[in-house]
């Protein structure tokens with residue numbers, strides 16, 4: 250028997266959770282054709298001596314909708330053993346979109362996902378109007394990794410309803426059109442749709458994001474459309490209460506969508522704020538689970554830090570007082586930040602608990618960058634300390650500092666998952682998947698794409714909380730089975746040959762670095778890894794010891 254590729258002498262961790270075993274695999278036509286103790290006769294053979302062979306990881310929460318236009322490799326995610334991504338999360342994306350609406354669509358992505366507006370306008374190739382055309386454009390260009398694509402509801406609503414999408418619910422005619430377009434998108438390869446109901450998710454100049462105005466009737470009709478086609482999922486970004494649990498209202502929506510869809514639904518974000526949160530979550534979603542519907546949330550397995558400036562004040566987007574700060578010139582923003590009335594309303598918003606990303610705890614915010622030499626003394630100091638040093642209230646302290654530096658001052662927010670004990674509990678709880686990397690978004694604010702490397706380095710090798718078999722299962726078979734990605738997530742005959750080879754003890758997440766590789770030379774934060782030898786997609790070697798081999802074997806899932 251001859252194979253396209255034989256991988257010999259591997260320590261096979263097959264994704265199912267079963268104990269690792271020594272063996273070889275043969276790959277033929279992009280699929281795993283055989284698994285045995287020894288195999289030979291490959292057109293290409295790789296000796297995996299000392300390496301673990303596993304199914305490629307699946308990153309279930311990415312925002313590569315724009316980046317896929319200029320980076321088929323999907324960096325930095327590809328550097329961490331990932332072979333498949335789910336993109337189009339949180340209701341925002343770049344299709345469907347009419348030429349004259351590109352700028353408005355791009356502002357949604359600026360505000361929600363912190364991608365630079367000119368990068369979106371000039372870097373995205375915009376060779377489409379409808380979603381099927383978008384899929385066709387991506388296929389023409391090719392990708393190194395597999396992608397599953399969710400239709401962003403904000404874009405769909407805006408396409409059908411125009412400006413009314415940010416003002417009201419859809420009428421019958423509009424809803425019919427949305428369902429028709431969603432059906433066509435799924436038939437062309439889309440994997441369901443996504444939406445955000447989160448308060449911090451605002452569109453152009455502080456208007457609500459269009460998906461936030463979707464009525465129960467709309468969500469029901471769209472969910473039934475996905476159900477009838479029989480393919481795809483729905484992802485919801487939902488409001489949570491001050492203790493981090495989805496609100497009763499959010500849960501009612503989630504339950505409704507799960508029942509109408511009759512397929513798995515996922516919601517985000519889940520950030521561990523207290524020890525009993527997994528139990529309280531489980532209790533809340535129990536009625537839906539008991540009736541046989543599937544719901545899983547996603548958490549990050551590592552601390553989440555957010556870098557921000559008051560020029561792009563994402564962390565305050567849920568506060569009504571900050572609406573007027575979005576998509577304005579620096580001069581307009583400075584005038585607003587000086588205004589005593591604005592400062593009073595800001596203070597009131599915090600006191601009333603209206604914060605979602607920033608929840609009013611100033612000790613979680615530190616000064617990350619200063620422009621003027623005389624302000625260097627504030628570097629790495631938490632805001633309460635800066636306030637004490639300047640004899641001001643925290644609000645006046647940060648606004649005055651930012652104004653003094655023409656808004657160049659950088660702030661670092663410890664957004665969540667800083668307590669290891671709590672994170673350990675979350676990543677061992679049922680109905681909580683490991684996800685939330687947000688790769689492709691928040692490009693100059695944070696980078697969490699190295700999550701798989703972190704999981705192995707921190708939770709397998711260092712803390713021994715998970716075995717390598719469990720960690721691999723959580724990143725492969727668990728999401729593949731949940732979302733219904735057929736032939737993915739395991740090493741078994743007939744499964745896609747999406748494979749990685751790595752040395753678990755050597756896997757290491759490298760420090761974050763800033764690079765200027767976005768279109769137009771704009772900056773973003775990336776992170777690389779060590780310990781991964783090969784990344785194979787559909788039987789083709791994509792990365793060989795970190796070196797891109799130039800292939801684009803990725804498929805639309």
Ligand SMILES: [Zn+2]
Nearest residue numbers: 312338339687
């Ligand atoms: Zn997201």
